[in-house]
Amino acid sequence: MSSVSQVYIAIIGVGGVGKCFLSQLQSLATRKPSPKLTLAYIATSRKALYNDDYSAVEVNGVTDALSASSKAPLALPKVVEYLADAPAKVILVDNTSSQDVAELYPLAISRGISIVTPNKKAFSGSYKLWDDIFKAASTSGAKVYHESSVGAGLPVISTLKDLVDTGDKVTKIEGVFSGTMSFLFNSFAPTSGRGGKWSDEVKKAQALGYTEPDPRDDLNGLDVARKLTILARLAGIPVESPEAFPVQSLIPKELESCATGDEFLQKLPEFDNQMEEVKAEAEKAGKVVRFVGSIDVATKSVKVGLEKFDASHPIAALKGSDNIINFYTERYGSNPLIVQGAGAGGDVTAMGVTADLIKVLSQIA
Amino acid sequence: MSSVSQVYIAIIGVGGVGKCFLSQLQSLATRKPSPKLTLAYIATSRKALYNDDYSAVEVNGVTDALSASSKAPLALPKVVEYLADAPAKVILVDNTSSQDVAELYPLAISRGISIVTPNKKAFSGSYKLWDDIFKAASTSGAKVYHESSVGAGLPVISTLKDLVDTGDKVTKIEGVFSGTMSFLFNSFAPTSGRGGKWSDEVKKAQALGYTEPDPRDDLNGLDVARKLTILARLAGIPVESPEAFPVQSLIPKELESCATGDEFLQKLPEFDNQMEEVKAEAEKAGKVVRFVGSIDVATKSVKVGLEKFDASHPIAALKGSDNIINFYTERYGSNPLIVQGAGAGGDVTAMGVTADLIKVLSQIA
Secondary structure (H helix, E strand, C coil), X not given: CCCCCCEEEEEECCCHHHHHHHHHHHHHHHCCCCXXXXXXXXXXXXXXXXCCCCCCCCCCCHHHHHHHCCCCCCCHHHHHHHHHCCCCEEEEEECCCCHHHHCCHHHHHHCCCEEECCCCHXXXXXXXXXXXXXXHHHHHCCCEECHHHCCXXXXXXXXXXXXHHCCCCEEEEEEECCHHHHHHHHHHCCCCCCCCCHHHHHHHHHHCCCCCCCCHHHHCCHHHHXXXXXXXXXXXXXXXXXXXXXXXXXXXXXXXXXXXXXXXXXXXXXXXXHHHHHHHHHHHCCEEEEEEEEEECCCCEEEEEEEEEECCCCCCCCCCCEEEEEEEECCCXXXXXXXXXXXXXXXXXXXXXXXXXXXXXXXXX | CCCCCCEEEEEECCCHHHHHHHHHHHHHHHCCCCCCEEEEEEECCCCEEECCCCCCCCCCCHHHHHHHCCCCCCCHHHHHHHHHCCCCEEEEEECCCCHHHHCCHHHHHHCCCEEECCCCHHHHCCHHHHHHHHHHHHHHCCCEECHHHCCCCCCXXXXXXXXXXXXXXXXXXXXXXXXXXXXXXXXXXXXXXXXXXXXXXXXXXXXXXXXXXXXXXXXXXXXXXXXXXXXHHHCCCCCCCCCCCCXXXXXXXXHCCCCCHHHHHHHHHHHHHHHHHHHHHHHHCCEEEEEEEEEECCCCEEEEEEEEEECCCCCCCCCCCEEXXXXXXXXXXXXXXXXXXXXXXXXXXXXXXXHHHHHHHHHHC
């Protein structure tokens, strides 16, 4: 075995994805030959574990130890200071969806700290933040990997990067980028059979845990817009923000002002006829309706919203809450390169994070 | 920009894939920041270009220079000697499909030379060769990447490695791994319409350049068996060789002894009724027939041959000469992670090689 140098790892966020990541990290550490990883810092929004001399925090049983800890998390700029002073290279794993943590990246990266994260905020916020991050990385040599920011563990970002880096011309990217939207439309407008009422499907999706606690956070299309922003930028389009292109919201105007998600769900049936019309119009054309995001690279146009597809189209034939991403490129010609599968969930999101961690380790260790 | 150290590259093979790779390599070199790559050796089976002092061979116009060269290629062990003595790290790009070059890998790797290749031979030959290669790599630290050995540039091997490395349990891999077989069955047994006569479809595929010069080299199933051998080994099954599991050949026994591919094609119509029966039997069950490879990890069973699928199954719905690979895993549950698209052709095969080269560079430069 070639010699592997010591690497410190810091983790912020121990929620659903964070817990799955910790379990994958543990099994990584038990494998031979195992990377020489030392957990130097771990924090939730309220508690933290770390040692001033950078001695290892034990990964085994860390969530219990964290609950019992009397240490508060360091202020974010202090986290960077603490990590930058570590006696070896550092990887910061951001398992939050926090804008504040995202805004820390340029500073961290400029101090040589590599970033691995499923957090969409840093890559789909202002173009300036994106630019600051990658400029800092090209100066300091620190690595930035965020596979799980689109499609969870599915090989979406790595595939797009490979296409671009090897000189292919991506012409169009089109797909279903939300597990929630996938589930809703596969049930509401199936390729065979009638499908349920729109408001019933939304309630069912919420009951099954497929939506955010307030389903409007999925129905407004912003989550998909964020993912499209990331892919468009990787394809070379300097999209200013997720508000810079048309995004169709599925929240009826009249319900935007509902005080709670419950009130929204209660009133949603009054608007079922609107969605029925959309479905009927698609059926008249022999098609089904789906909520998709698309990027046309030549015209630099990005959009998110309802589109109609033939029942035989891969986007129409999607199942359950799967994502599908179609890359149309010069090399691949008329048939796109397709990646498909679960695009949400703790385990598969953490898998993207862990795989990224392994890639960074292979480059800096 | 962080400092990038010098890396030497050697290329063996300048055929269809090799030419596309050279063109991608050229555009790589013109990009900023460009890797400090020096072409130190390039050879076909009859000619070579290299300088005893390792000074750069010009990539621009290299195929013409190669034709005009009066230098013969070095004997393969001499190539390793020459490269191992280079004053910096070396990546050997094997763009051949040669068994002889493949057998050179353990020696090259043990001398610290990284390998990037679409050549299936090294990874699908004897298990000993596979084992020698990866043992040498873990000792010397040299890298071995071979994405294009399965599905060309499609992210197949990288995805399987990520699943395994992050601790997912792959339960089954199933797919269409041959562009030729894909084209033949999508035309012979389409999901709608009748499809043509088997022998006519084989002739058409040959005329379109979708088969090897002698179509029996595709119909014997060995190409698919080689790819399955590679994936099975990556999934942890130590398959001894592509002959170690059942592979259904589509060459009628009576035609195995034909002297030429032309004689074979001439006599093939006499056996059309056999394939018609297979198609009719599938149709009776409401299905279509496809030539697939599958790996059942729990039972360690690998097989290649004809299977029946519902018309709505992604394997049945494949188009043109596309490949499709379904990864069933514990984390992904009942819906597999799917990768689909062109799995053959110079450009997309070279893309996998170039992407691998970039990955190795990021680790050793």
